Structure formats: C-alpha cells, structure tokens
Amino acid sequence: MPTFMVETYQFTDEHTASTSVEQIMIDGVTKAAMTADGSHLCAVTAGFAGRPQLIAFERNAETGALDMVSTVAEGSTVGDDEVIVEGLAQARGLAVHTSHLFVSSGRGGGDTAAFDLSDPANPSFVGKQDSFVPFLSFFASCGHSLARHDVLAADIACRASSYLYTVQVGGFSSVFPGDLLALTGFRTDTFGNDLPNIDDVLSYIASPDGRHVYLAGLSQQLVFFPNFEIVESSLLVVFERRTGN
Amino acid sequence: MFPATQGVEYYIAIASASAYYSGTEFTLSWVPGMREDPDDDDFASAQAVLGNFAPTHANFDLLTVEHGEPVESGVRTAWYVWHQPAAGGRYTWQVDPGFSRDIGDAPLQMSVFKGTELAALEPVATNVAANTDLRLAFDTEAGESYAFALGLPGDAAHTSVNPVEMVLQWGKTPENDDLANAIALMGESGSVTGSNKFATNKPGERTGALGDSSLWWTFEPAESGWTRFVVAGSEGIKLAIYRTGADGNLELLHTSRSLAPGEAAMNFEAEAGVRYVIRLGSYIYDRNGFGGRERGPFELSWSPASPPARLRFVEVIPDNQPGIVVGSETQFDGLGAQAFNADGTELYVASEFGIVVFGRDANTGELTSCRYSPSSPSKIPTSSCCGTKRARHYSSFPATAGRGLPPSTVGASSTRAGWRAAHAREKQC
Numbered sequence: 001m002p003t004f005m006v007e008t009y010q011f012t013d014e015h016t017a018s019t020s021v022e023q024i025m026i027d028g029v030t031k032a033a034m035t036a037d038g039s040h041l042c043a044v045t046a047g048f049a050g051r052p053q054l055i056a057f058e059r060n061a062e063t064g065a066l067d068m069v070s071t072v073a074e075g076s077t078v079g080d081d082e083v084i085v086e087g088l089a090q091a092r093g094l095a096v097h098t099s100h101l102f103v104s105s106g107r108g109g110g111d112t113a114a115f116d117l118s119d120p121a122n123p124s125f126v127g128k129q130d131s132f133v134p135f136l137s138f139f140a141s142c143g144h145s146l147a148r149h150d151v152l153a154a155d156i157a158c159r160a161s162s163y164l165y166t167v168q169v170g171g172f173s174s175v176f177p178g179d180l181l182a183l184t185g186f187r188t189d190t191f192g193n194d195l196p197n198i199d200d201v202l203s204y205i206a207s208p209d210g211r212h213v214y215l216a217g218l219s220q221q222l223v224f225f226p227n228f229e230i231v232e233s234s235l236l237v238v239f240e241r242r243t244g245n
Numbered sequence: 246m247f248p249a250t251q252g253v254e255y256y257i258a259i260a261s262a263s264a265y266y267s268g269t270e271f272t273l274s275w276v277p278g279m280r281e282d283p284d285d286d287d288f289a290s291a292q293a294v295l296g297n298f299a300p301t302h303a304n305f306d307l308l309t310v311e312h313g314e315p316v317e318s319g320v321r322t323a324w325y326v327w328h329q330p331a332a333g334g335r336y337t338w339q340v341d342p343g344f345s346r347d348i349g350d351a352p353l354q355m356s357v358f359k360g361t362e363l364a365a366l367e368p369v370a371t372n373v374a375a376n377t378d379l380r381l382a383f384d385t386e387a388g389e390s391y392a393f394a395l396g397l398p399g400d401a402a403h404t405s406v407n408p409v410e411m412v413l414q415w416g417k418t419p420e421n422d423d424l425a426n427a428i429a430l431m432g433e434s435g436s437v438t439g440s441n442k443f444a445t446n447k448p449g450e451r452t453g454a455l456g457d458s459s460l461w462w463t464f465e466p467a468e469s470g471w472t473r474f475v476v477a478g479s480e481g482i483k484l485a486i487y488r489t490g491a492d493g494n495l496e497l498l499h500t501s502r503s504l505a506p507g508e509a510a511m512n513f514e515a516e517a518g519v520r521y522v523i524r525l526g527s528y529i530y531d532r533n534g535f536g537g538r539e540r541g542p543f544e545l546s547w548s549p550a551s552p553p554a555r556l557r558f559v560e561v562i563p564d565n566q567p568g569i570v571v572g573s574e575t576q577f578d579g580l581g582a583q584a585f586n587a588d589g590t591e592l593y594v595a596s597e598f599g600i601v602v603f604g605r606d607a608n609t610g611e612l613t614s615c616r617y618s619p620s621s622p623s624k625i626p627t628s629s630c631c632g633t634k635r636a637r638h639y640s641s642f643p644a645t646a647g648r649g650l651p652p653s654t655v656g657a658s659s660t661r662a663g664w665r666a667a668h669a670r671e672k673q674c
Contacts, residue, residue: 130505132504132505132508148554151551151552151554152551153551153554155554155556164556166554166555166556168551168553168554169551170550170551176473176475176510176550177504177505177510178553178554178555179553179554179555179556180502180504181556181558189555189556189557189558190502190555190557191555191557191558193557193558194558195558196558196561196563202580202581203580203581203582203583203594204583205583205584205585205592207585207589207592207605207607207610208585208587208588208589209589209607211607211610212559212610213556214583214592216580216581216583216594217580218580233563233564234563234564234577234578234579234580234596235561235562235563235564236561236562236577236580236594236603236612237558237560237561237562238558238559238560238561238562238610238611238612239556239557239558239559239610240556240557240559240610241554241555241556241557242554242555242556242557243552243553243554243555244471244514244552244553245514
C-alpha cells in the first residue's frame with residue numbers, strides 16, 4: 001500500500017510565502033476535506049488489509065497542526081442497532097455540509113455514503129445510497145461533489161459521464177436520491193427545460209452564495225463532412241439549486 | 246373453413262378488409278375438408294386448465310366458429326374450461342404473450358361464460374385488447390365451471406394472424422384494483438407490500454406513461470409537510486398522486502421518477518386533512534423497447550421527507566459563441582478548474598488560452614460578460630487560430646450544429662455566422 005502524506009503549510013500574514021508546519025504519513029489517503037468550521041479534517045484512506053477508513057483530525061487553529069482523534073473503518077458496526085459502516089471503498093469525492101459529510105465511493109464513485117458531523121471528532125455513519133445512475137461508464141469518476149447548505153444534500157457530477165445527481169439525507173430512508181439529470185439525448189430537467197449534451201464534466205463549482213452551480217463540460221460529436229472526425233466543444237452550464245417545488 | 250352442421254342453413258358474406266381493397270374480382274368455391282389440427286377449436290374439446298397457469302398454442306388462421314357458439318365469444322376461437330376450486334371471489338385472467346409479442350395488428354378477445362353446455366353458456370365478461378395487454382377480471386363462485394373463449398373480435402378484418410405460443414395465467418384480483426376500493430394508508434410513515442400481477446384497468450382510465458395494471462390507495466396526512474413515496478418492484482413500476490379537483494374529478498399532481506431499475510420515488514408537499522390518491526402502475530415493454538418485462542410484487546413505503554433537492558437548468562455558454570466578447574467570439578477550449586471571487590460576482594475558468602473571467606448575475610446565476618485575464622493577453626484565440634484544434638472550427642457547421650446545445654439555443658444565423666467566421670480565419674491562416 002503506497003504511503004501518502006497530509007502536509008500542512010502556514011502562510012505569512014502577507015501571503016507572500018509559506019512554511020511547512022508538519023507532515024503526517026498515512027497509508028493510502030485518497031481524499032481529504034475540511035469541516036465547515038475548519039476545526040477538523042476528514043480523510044478517507046484505503047486502510048489496512050483492504051478496510052478503508054475515515055479518519056478525523058483535529059486542527060490546531062493557531063498552528064494548523066493536525067491531531068488524529070478517531071477512525072471509522074469500513075465493515076465496522078456502530079450504534080445500538082449495530083449498523084454496518086459501508087461506502088468508504090474507492091472514495092472519489094468528499095463534500096462537507098455544515099453537519100454532514102458525503103463520500104462518493106464504490107465503482108466509479110457512484111455510491112454515496114453520509115456521515116453525521118454533529119461531533120466532528122467522531123463522524124457517525126448515517127447510511128449509503130447505491131448508485132442510481134442508469135449507466136456509469138467504466139471510466140467514470142464521480143469526484144465532483146458539492147454539498148448544499150440549506151438542505152442536507154450534495155450535488156454530484158462524474159467525469160466521463162453524462163449525469164448529474166443529487167443525494168439527500170433525512171426521512172425514513174436516511175440517504176436517498178434527490179434529483180437525476182441526464183445530459184445526453186436532449187433530455188429535460190424536472191422543470192421541463194431542455195438540457196445541453198455533455199459527455200464529460202471537467203469541473204463543477206458552487207457560487208459562494210450556494211444558489212447556483214457551474215459546470216465546465218465537454219461535448220463530443222461525430223462530423224462526417226468535410227472529414228470524418230470527432231469534434232469536441234467546451235461548454236459552461238449554469239444550474240440553479242432548488243429545494244422543493 | 247368451418248365445421249358445418251347437417252341441416253343448418255348458413256349465409257356466406259364476402260367483403261374486403263377495407264374500402265382501399267374494394268372492387269376485387271373473386272371466385273367462390275367450396276369443397277368438403279378436414280381441419281388439420283382441431284385441437285381446442287370446438288367447445289367439446291376445450292382444454293381443461295388447472296392450477297394457475299396454462300401454456301397454449303393458438304393459430305388463429307386455422308381456428309373456426311362452430312355452430313351454436315354464443316356471439317359473445319368472437320370468431321376464430323379456442324376454448325378452455327376451468328373449474329373454480331377455491332372459495333370464489335374476484336379473479337383476473339390474462340394472456341402472457343411470452344416471446345409471441347408480435348401477432349400482427351389484430352386485437353385478441355377473451356370471453357368467459359358460466360356453464361358446461363355450449364347451447365346454455367351464460368356470458369360473464371369479455372374484453373378486447375392487444376395480446377400484450379389482454380386481461381379480464383370477473384367475480385367467481387366456488388365450485389362453478391367457467392368456459393373461456395380466446396379469439397378475435399367478430400368485426401376483426403384481419404385475413405392472417407401470426408400463430409402464437411402463450412401462457413394463460415389467473416389469480417385473485419387485488420382488493421384495491423380500482424379507485425372505489427382504494428385502501429387507506431395510515432400514519433406519517435409506513436410500508437405495504439403487494440403485487441399488481443393480476444391488477445386491471447378500468448375503461449377510460451389513463452394508462453400509457455402512467456403504466457397499466459393499477460392499484461389504488463388513499464393518503465390523508467394529519468400534518469402538512471413533505472412526504473416521500475418509494476416503490477420497489479419490477480422494472481417499469483410507476484407511481485402517481487392525485488387529489489380531488491373542484492369539479493370532483495381526480496387531478497394529477499405528480500408522477501414518480503425512476504432512480505434505479507425497479508424503483509421509483511415521488512416527493513410531494515402534503516396538506517393536512519387533504520385526501521390524496523396514490524396510484525401504482527407498470528409500464529410494460531412497448532415497441533420501442535422501453536419499460537419493464539413484467540408486473541409483480543412490490544413494496545410501497547412512505548415517510549416524512551426533506552424538500553427535494555433539485556437542479557434547474559439556467560443557461561449554457563457554448564464555446565464559439567459570438568457577442569460575449571465585444572468584437573470576437575468567446576473561445577475557451579481546454580476548460581479546467583473554476584473559482585469564484587469572494588462575493589461571487591466573477592467566475593474564473595481556466596482554459597487553454599488563459600483564464601476566462603465571467604461576470605455573474607447573483608440573482609439569476611447567468612454569466613453576463615466575459616473577458617480574458619490580463620495575464621494572458623497575447624493568447625486570446627482570435628490571434629491564434631492556426632494549428633489549434635482545426636477540427637473544432639467545424640463544430641458550428643449547420644448540419645451538426647447544436648449537438649452540444651439545447652435546441653432553443655441553436656439559432657441558424659448564429660451557427661452559420663460562426664461557420665463562416667471559422668472559414669474566414671482558416672483562410673487567413
């Protein structure tokens with residue numbers, strides 16, 4: 001298992017230089033994300049003997065140094081009901097909500113696990129939603145994951161795929177599908193608007209106010225004249241985040 | 246060919262299938278003949294069926310109407326007899342066409358009769374539908390014998406119908422097969438299980454995209470709030486929710502979305518004290534290959550839910566769009582990472598030509614203007630058309646234009662203008 005490093009730097013007050021604070025060596029870190037308040041760092045690792053782990057670090061606000069405070073391993077049991085933790089394997093993306101962490105994992109990152117961060121030092125497994133994308137290509141990687149803050153949800157896009165989807169937490173089934181948009185074949189969103197044709201998602205970002213998401217994508221088309229070739233076009237697509245109707 | 250009875254006077258009519266073929270000359274001749282394989286063509290040799298299914302073969306081109314058949318049986322009929330061994334109740338009979346989905350355009354007719362003598366058959370129910378959608382529900386009596394005729398409607402003008410291998414299936418009709426017998430779902434959350442394998446549709450009921458073989462429930466929440474219904478079952482399963490409109494008729498509010506094979510979900514904002522109607526149906530394979538393979542068991546669950554998180558499409562900014570940059574087209578090949586300034590009024594997008602800076606309307610989210618970062622003024626695309634993705638110049642050619650765009654954004658004038666501009670640049674290069 002390759003060893004990866006979480007390295008912490010501290011900028012000067014003028015942001016003109018940085019100095020290394022510390023280096024933490026961890027086996028197989030695949031993704032890491034800071035909690036919304038900056039007090040903790042959550043990292044997903046490939047773990048020992050194929051058991052991926054979610055590791056919580058406490059962050060020293062003054063120095064930036066990290067102190068490992070807890071781990072949650074895939075396959076372990078939590079709570080009185082002995083719920084089995086799942087959804088950490090093959091993690092591709094992390095999205096941090098103010099109170100929850102979303103982990104895109106599984107084949108192509110199409111599954112979504114959720115952890116409660118009410119106590120950020122001890123992330124608590126909530127549940128896992130299996131992939132509900134009709135077709136996730138072999139090359140797909142659902143690493144573009146953006147948490148919402150008005151609702152317990154994350155908007156997720158996949159590289160080498162033509163789907164956007166939303167996963168929510170709450171209610172009877174704990175983690176469940178919210179929305180699914182197919183960006184191929186001139187489909188529509190749930191409001192009836194025609195959607196552009198996109199074959200690959202290059203980047204995905206939410207506006208600072210959280211109201212919109214912006215997708216940089218690539219559309220491919222076969223052209224027969226004057227030459228037979230595949231032509232790629234770049235697109236920027238804007239979506240409004242809606243809750244309810 | 247038909248089995249003629251001695252001493253009976255028959256009337257022979259000759260007609261064309263439609264006015265399109267009328268006026269054809271003909272010769273009418275007749276000879277004694279024998280049916281190649283009468284099988285279950287006659288009532289007396291009806292196939293006795295047991296259990297809850299019966300495979301059968303039917304060649305409607307060879308089946309006949311015998312003397313004395315009730316008019317309700319239709320024509321070209323095969324006969325089956327079923328003895329109701331159970332305690333009675335409402336039963337559904339249906340045809341599973343298996344792989345014989347295409348028998349031509351002919352509809353099938355299934356009729357059921359009470360009695361054991363052809364001359365004394367008492368019609369119970371009849372239905373006409375395509376072979377993939379033929380079902381018949383009727384009330385049965387314990388210990389009674391029922392005769393089934395499977396054939397074509399009397400007015401079917403189909404000269405030839407493909408022979409079919411089918412399976413007749415029957416079972417108890419679900420209790421909530423129609424709206425009048427809808428079952429009340431109680432509590433703010435819960436689940437029920439069942440099967441719509443032997444559910445039917447009422448005449449005039451909307452099916453199509455809502456699916457057929459419907460089951461019905463009512464739901465009257467005690468408190469207002471978002472509720473989520475999820476059904477897991479066979480592929481093609483669907484949900485719809487209604488409320489009673491001002492005219493007393495059902496008003497469709499929402500339909501479910503299929504988010505996984507055999508699973509559909511539906512969120513809606515329920516008002517306390519309002520009686521909603523939930524309908525479950527199955528969308529079975531159509532001629533375009535959409536839908537599921539079969540109806541069957543399901544689990545329907547409901548629970549309070551968060552308001553659904555959705556994404557609404559606002560706009561697309563395509564590469565090569567004229568007008569955003571004054572005096573030239575916007576080109577941003579090789580897009581990469583994006584970032585916002587602190588107040589969200591500017592979006593920075595890495596591109597092959599440098600950082601593209603878009604203005605943003607915070608209210609609508611639309612990108613209002615575009616410029617290149619001052620750090621890369623010499624790399625703007627209008628001065629570097631040579632050798633950079635030559636093929637992409639043709640992305641605006643009218644024959645293929647807009648594959649990447651929603652139809653509403655593809656204007657003929659802009660695409661042709663883009664194509665001409667691309668050609669002009671290429672000539673210069």
